[in-house]
Structures are given as C-alpha cells and as structure tokens.
Amino acid sequence: MKKLLLGNIALFISLMTPQQVNAQGASNIDPKHIEVLTAMAEQGYIRTRNDDIVLDGYLEELDFFMGYIKDVDTDREMSDGNEDYNYGGAAYHIGTMYFIGKGVRRNYNEAVKWYLKDIGKYGCDDAKLSMGYMYTHGVFVEKDLEKAKELLTTSMFDDDCREAAQKLLRDSPYKEETMRYLNAANQGDVEAQFQIAKCYDKGIGIEENKEESSKWFLKAAENGNAEAQYITSEIYFIKGDYKRAAGWLKKAAAHGNETAISVIENIKAAAKEGYEDVKKIVEELNKMQ
Numbered sequence: 001m002k003k004l005l006l007g008n009i010a011l012f013i014s015l016m017t018p019q020q021v022n023a024q025g026a027s028n029i030d031p032k033h034i035e036v037l038t039a040m041a042e043q044g045y046i047r048t049r050n051d052d053i054v055l056d057g058y059l060e061e062l063d064f065f066m067g068y069i070k071d072v073d074t075d076r077e078m079s080d081g082n083e084d085y086n087y088g089g090a091a092y093h094i095g096t097m098y099f100i101g102k103g104v105r106r107n108y109n110e111a112v113k114w115y116l117k118d119i120g121k122y123g124c125d126d127a128k129l130s131m132g133y134m135y136t137h138g139v140f141v142e143k144d145l146e147k148a149k150e151l152l153t154t155s156m157f158d159d160d161c162r163e164a165a166q167k168l169l170r171d172s173p174y175k176e177e178t179m180r181y182l183n184a185a186n187q188g189d190v191e192a193q194f195q196i197a198k199c200y201d202k203g204i205g206i207e208e209n210k211e212e213s214s215k216w217f218l219k220a221a222e223n224g225n226a227e228a229q230y231i232t233s234e235i236y237f238i239k240g241d242y243k244r245a246a247g248w249l250k251k252a253a254a255h256g257n258e259t260a261i262s263v264i265e266n267i268k269a270a271a272k273e274g275y276e277d278v279k280k281i282v283e284e285l286n287k288m289q
Contacts, residue, residue: 029108029139029140030139033133033137033139034108036133037099037130037133037134037139038099038100040126040129040130040133040164041095041096041099041100041111041130042096042100043126043160044092044093044096044126044127044130045093045096045097045100045102047126047158048089048090048092048093048096048124048126049093059103061097061102061103062094062097062102062103062104065090065093065094065097066094068090069090069091069094089124091114091115091117091118091121091122091124091127092114092115092118092124092126092127094114095110095111095112095113095114095115095117095118095127096111096126098110098111098114099111108140109140112131112134112140112141115127115130115131116131119131119151123154125156125157125158125161125162126158126161128151128152128154128156128161128165129151129152129156129161129164129165129168131148131151132148132149132151132152132165132168133148133168134148135147135148135151136148136152136168136173136174145173145174145177149169149174149202149204152165152168152169153165153169153202153204166203166208169202169203169204169205170203170204170205170206170207174199174204174205175205175206176205177205178196178199178204178205178206179205180192181195181196181199182196182199182206185216185219188223190220190223190224190225191220191225193216193219193220193223193225193228194216194217194220194225194227194228196216197213197214197215197216197217197219197220197228197231198213199213200212200213200216201213201217214232214235217231217232217235218232218235221248221251224255226251226252226255226256226257226260227252227257229248229249229251229252229255229257229260230248230249230252230257230259230260230263232248233245233246233247233248233249233252233260236248237277237281240277242277242280242281242283242284243284245281245284246281246282246284246285246287246288247284247288249263249264249281249285250264250285250288264285267281267282268282268285
C-alpha cells in the first residue's frame with residue numbers, strides 16, 4: 001500500500017478539487033480541510049492498526065479498541081494479556097475510524113473527541129498533528145494558534161508526523177505572525193524579541209536557526225524578560241559557561257520566574273548528591289551572594 005506523505009500538505013491542498021461533504025460536524029467546513037484531515041486519518045489508521053491482532057471486520061475492531069481503553073481507564077489488565085498496544089494508539093485509532101467511517105457512520109465531532117482524549121491521556125504523534133492542523137485553521141474547534149503551536153512543537157517520534165508539523169508551522173498563518181514579531185523585535189519590542197527567539201528555536205514561520213534563536217533570547221534577557229533570562233541560563237549551562245548560566249538564572253529568579261526559583265532550590269539539593277556540572281553552577285551562585 002502506498003504511503004501518503006503527510007509532509008507535503010501544501011502540495012496536497014493545491015491539487016484538491018472541492019467536493020460536497022456530508023457527515024456529522026462538517027457543516028460550513030472548507031472541503032479542502034476535510035481532504036487533508038482525512039488523508040492524515042487514513043495514514044494514522046494504518047499506522048495504529050496493529051496487524052498482529054486478528055479481527056473479523058470493522059465492528060469487532062472498534063469493539064476491541066473500545067474494550068482496551070475501558071480496561072486502561074479502570075486499571076484492569078487486558079483479557080488477552082496483550083501489552084503491545086499503547087493507550088494513545090488505541091484512542092487515536094478509534095478517532096480515525098469515526099473520521100473515515102470504518103465500521104461506523106462518519107462523525108467528525110466524535111473523532112475530535114477521541115483525538116483530544118488521546119492527547120490528554122497519552123499524546124500520540126498523529127493525534128497531535130491532526131489537532132494542530134485543526135487549531136491552526138479553526139476546523140471543528142475554535143482557531144487557537146497557541147494551542148496549535150504547543151501541539152506541533154512537542155517531541156514527535158514519527159518522522160512523517162514531525163516533517164508534516166514542521167511544514168505546517170512554516171506556512172500561513174504562522175509566517176505572517178513571525179514577520180510581525182521580527183519587525184517589532186528589530187524596533188526594540190521586548191516581548192516580540194522573546195517571541196521571535198521562540199520562532200527561530202522551533203522553526204515557526206521561519207527556518208529553524210538555533211544561533212539566531214540564542215541571539216534573540218539574549219537580547220530579550222538583557223531587556224528584562226524573565227523567561228528569556230531563564231532560557232539564556234540554560235543555553236549557557238549547555239555550553240558549559242557556568243558563570244553566565246548562574247548569573248542569568250539568578251536574574252530570572254530575582255524577576256520572579258518560578259521555574260528559575262524552583263531550579264535553584266533543586267540544583268542546590270542535587271549538588272549535595274555529587275553531580276559535578278550542578279556543583280559548578282551552585283558554586284557560581286554562591287559567589288554572587
């Protein structure tokens with residue numbers, strides 16, 4: 001079976017022709033979004049099908065995965081002792097069956113419910129990609145670019161999902177948003193400097209560039225952004241520059257960054273356990289008191 005390349009979403013959209021969509025939850029939805037999400041669901045369905053499990057038809061398949069989730073939700077062991085299938089795959093798989101109409105009538109609202117259940121409980125890559133697309137374009141859910149970015153920038157183990165997420169993040173509407181951040185950042189807007197640093201870090205609306213990201217995090221940190229100060233401390237810690245790492249960590253804590261405050265408490269405790277890197281940054285912190 002040929003594998004649909006999810007990473008080529010932009011090309012896929014451009015080749016589509018509008019068609020009438022008739023399924024629950026699809027009213028007033030642009031058909032091209034249905035096409036893209038259906039393609040995602042079809043590939044995800046295949047990926048999470050688990051061919052080692054022999055099932056007689058779609059209804060038995062749906063019943064099997066429903067039963068698996070019920071067992072997991074109630075902390076019961078599966079009756080057949082099969083531990084090879086994870087919860088996330090099962091929840092997302094049910095969602096794909098509703099989305100493409102495998103054994104049930106197509107119901108997009110029900111599919112979204114299962115996708116979200118998956119993300120809240122486990123978080124398989126396919127579910128994050130599909131919901132990230134929906135939040136990006138306001139399909140079946142309210143448009144929310146922050147939620148979309150959170151889903152699309154989390155770690156993805158599947159190469160196709162990761163490539164598709166990266167491509168989606170480099171396109172509209174993120175590209176326009178990133179350009180606004182860049183223009184404002186160059187004019188001295190501190191929040192924009194912090195946001196453009198995150199864009200470069202994750203490749204949102206622009207090509208990923210860790211060097212540019214570090215530069216803008218440092219600039220935002222120098223201008224008083226506490227979160228940027230904490231991230232800058234992390235950057236210097238990774239580089240092994242413990243003096244600068246300690247300095248920015250202390251500034252972030254002084255500006256009320258809760259993560260920095262918590263980290264200082266934790267690393268002081270960890271230093272007593274003998275972790276050398278941690279001991280070095282604690283030594284630098286102590287010098288500043």
